[in-house]
Amino acid sequence: MSIFDIDAYIDALPSHRLREPTNPPAQYQVSRWPLLKPYAGFSGIERRRGGQLAGWLQAAGCIAKPSRCDICRSRDRVGYHSASYYHVGRYPALCRPCHFAAHRRFYEWDQWKRIIDAAAVTGREWFALASRHRIDIAQHLRNLWGWQAANIERSPISPLPDAIVVMLPDNMLPHPKLSLADDGQPFAGF
Numbered sequence: 001m002s003i004f005d006i007d008a009y010i011d012a013l014p015s016h017r018l019r020e021p022t023n024p025p026a027q028y029q030v031s032r033w034p035l036l037k038p039y040a041g042f043s044g045i046e047r048r049r050g051g052q053l054a055g056w057l058q059a060a061g062c063i064a065k066p067s068r069c070d071i072c073r074s075r076d077r078v079g080y081h082s083a084s085y086y087h088v089g090r091y092p093a094l095c096r097p098c099h100f101a102a103h104r105r106f107y108e109w110d111q112w113k114r115i116i117d118a119a120a121v122t123g124r125e126w127f128a129l130a131s132r133h134r135i136d137i138a139q140h141l142r143n144l145w146g147w148q149a150a151n152i153e154r155s156p157i158s159p160l161p162d163a164i165v166v167m168l169p170d171n172m173l174p175h176p177k178l179s180l181a182d183d184g185q186p187f188a189g190f
């Protein structure tokens with residue numbers, strides 16, 4: 001059995017330079033949609049929180065709106081994809097079909113393989129390194145960082161610049177494992 005190298009995969013993710021906010025929204029967007037199912041070990045709550053922060057960073061002007069798909073270079077309906085919901089600003093940009101194929105790759109590997117084989121040059125691109133089977137990226141990161149890995153507004157893994165942190169709203173969907181820390185109490189862990 002081959003062992004998937006999660007750290008190499010994360011290292012290969014794009015790293016966006018985060019600019020100072022020019023137009024910071026006062027609140028994170030609140031969605032009425034049901035939470036998504038877990039992905040790569042990240043819970044529905046963590047995926048919602050990651051989406052709130054990514055959406056805020058875009059609206060605030062900290063990261064540019066994605067224009068081209070990282071894989072096929074299409075400009076059609078390009079959006080950010082979260083490969084690790086604990087890594088702020090490490091968002092690949094994907095067009096709708098490539099995004100769909102990325103999430104479906106566990107069931108439809110051949111379809112995904114066609115897409116990446118047509119696009120990979122070095123084979124070290126993040127998408128060429130994406131796992132064929134489900135892996136628990138979240139647990140791997142918590143083994144390294146504890147539950148603070150989930151504290152994306154004060155991330156120990158990919159820290160936000162202070163100029164951004166001071167502007168962040170206070171209405172992010174609460175994380176059940178981080179509620180103690182929010183009260184100013186020492187984080188107890190679970």
Ligand SMILES: [Zn+2]
Nearest residue numbers: 069072095098
């Ligand atoms: Zn694409």
